[in-house]
Amino acid sequence: MSANGGGRRRPRVSPARVVAYDVLRDVADRDAYANLALPARIREAGLDGRDAALATELVSGSLRGRGRYDRIIALAAKRPASAIDARTLNVLRLGAHQLLAMRTASHAAVNESVELQRLVANPAGAGFVNGVLRTVGRTTDEQWDERIDAAAPTADASLAERTSHPTWVLRALRDALRAEGRADELERLLAADNEPPRVSLALLPGSGIDLDTAEALGGEAGLVATGPSPIGLELDGGDPARAVRSLDVPDGYARVQDQGSQLAALALARLRPVRAGERWLDLCAGPGGKTAVLGAEARLGGASVRANEVSEHRAELVRRSTAAVADAVEVVSHDGRDPEAYGDGRGPELFDRILVDAPCSGLGALRRRPEARWRKAPADLPGLTALQGQLLDAAMDHLAPGGVLAYVTCSPHLAETRVVLEGALRRHPHLRELDARAVVGGIARGVAGGLDLAGDAPSAQLWPHRHGTDAMFIALVERPA
Numbered sequence: 001m002s003a004n005g006g007g008r009r010r011p012r013v014s015p016a017r018v019v020a021y022d023v024l025r026d027v028a029d030r031d032a033y034a035n036l037a038l039p040a041r042i043r044e045a046g047l048d049g050r051d052a053a054l055a056t057e058l059v060s061g062s063l064r065g066r067g068r069y070d071r072i073i074a075l076a077a078k079r080p081a082s083a084i085d086a087r088t089l090n091v092l093r094l095g096a097h098q099l100l101a102m103r104t105a106s107h108a109a110v111n112e113s114v115e116l117q118r119l120v121a122n123p124a125g126a127g128f129v130n131g132v133l134r135t136v137g138r139t140t141d142e143q144w145d146e147r148i149d150a151a152a153p154t155a156d157a158s159l160a161e162r163t164s165h166p167t168w169v170l171r172a173l174r175d176a177l178r179a180e181g182r183a184d185e186l187e188r189l190l191a192a193d194n195e196p197p198r199v200s201l202a203l204l205p206g207s208g209i210d211l212d213t214a215e216a217l218g219g220e221a222g223l224v225a226t227g228p229s230p231i232g233l234e235l236d237g238g239d240p241a242r243a244v245r246s247l248d249v250p251d252g253y254a255r256v257q258d259q260g261s262q263l264a265a266l267a268l269a270r271l272r273p274v275r276a277g278e279r280w281l282d283l284c285a286g287p288g289g290k291t292a293v294l295g296a297e298a299r300l301g302g303a304s305v306r307a308n309e310v311s312e313h314r315a316e317l318v319r320r321s322t323a324a325v326a327d328a329v330e331v332v333s334h335d336g337r338d339p340e341a342y343g344d345g346r347g348p349e350l351f352d353r354i355l356v357d358a359p360c361s362g363l364g365a366l367r368r369r370p371e372a373r374w375r376k377a378p379a380d381l382p383g384l385t386a387l388q389g390q391l392l393d394a395a396m397d398h399l400a401p402g403g404v405l406a407y408v409t410c411s412p413h414l415a416e417t418r419v420v421l422e423g424a425l426r427r428h429p430h431l432r433e434l435d436a437r438a439v440v441g442g443i444a445r446g447v448a449g450g451l452d453l454a455g456d457a458p459s460a461q462l463w464p465h466r467h468g469t470d471a472m473f474i475a476l477v478e479r480p481a
């Protein structure tokens, strides 16, 4: 039941705050994804543009900032957040976000939170909410940093709490940066994780217009041809659907997509010229963003793509995502470790280019999914890395002589990137790793001084704070002819 339904007294809380609370509860109780639950709740409550924007800020800010806010709430309440009733804690998180990160006047943030507590949580806790939030609001954001630091048992715990990351995630990110000799960038990365990303669009090759024309057509809708992807545009605020319409290209040729994902697909498609008749495989294709880029590139070069996805539902999303280039893309649904993923047993089941965009922890896309960092645990990694290795083994066995495989993750965790790749290369000693950094650097749109891909490994690691993309890992492997 909605928090404002069912015969309770008429709320004196703004509807945006009630919606935000309901979404936090959906996320906590039903494991909902905020980016799906939020639009549904906004529609259900009939919120208009401004209220919808407020609900969105409250939800994403308080979910992203949960680690920091829980620590501040605990310090203010003089008890651990885990000892506070779950509904009251959500009211406090929303209040803390308004007090510390938004420009909401203190009295409004406190009063609305107290009313929200009466309405949706436990009215007997209204005094507690009032007291805790008054304490929170009396101290500035910077002073809270000092108090968190003073109370934290270790420097890592302090940084993790101040930047609202689980400590194990912070350490994994630092390990990945350190492997590039860039551990000093950690704080910039953690800050970038807390900024909602700018919306990027891909203009698929074959759309009929070039990026200059796209920028001219989409300028009024906020589109700018910028970012590292040579087919990418960025939206400077505004509505993505309007921006897509403004380009007036055939359906599906302009689409919302992170520019790191665009570069990952293009690295495989553009590392060498396409020969007509090449067979490509996208082994883990759902929901089909990279397949669409591969399909458009393959179509222009006279190649074809087999797109495989284990989940039937997500395979259907791949079909929709590739409708514009359907004549170059065949979609099938199998486990990528099974022979059926590679063919029906009647023809050669070797491929000239294979993309393994493996299921992963998603630690490279924390900006995008505000609750994601709290949903993953170190215990998830062994299962994921085992699956990644098995998918790579099966894919490597289906690489044609002279063929190239791209191993891609939207996680920079070394256990999911270099460790998995090097394990698979040891098991397939006839394969050799190519210089993906040179390939990605070579196809990226001109950036003064180059794309700044650091480290000694041949693979390319993109980063939100350095490249403005998700933290995509891209490795390229060749089977010598």
Ligand SMILES: C[S@@+](CC[C@H](N)C(=O)[O-])C[C@H]1O[C@@H](n2cnc3c(N)ncnc32)[C@H](O)[C@@H]1O
Binding pocket: 261, 283, 284, 285, 286, 287, 288, 289, 290, 291, 308, 309, 310, 311, 314, 334, 335, 336, 337, 357, 358, 359, 360, 410
């Ligand atoms: C990182 S996502 C791929 C994203 C996609 N390439 C895109 O750009 O839109 C990984 C996909 O692998 C799929 N997957 C998981 N296990 C798989 C398996 N054993 N075989 C094939 N696909 C699998 C997941 O369902 C998920 O859709």
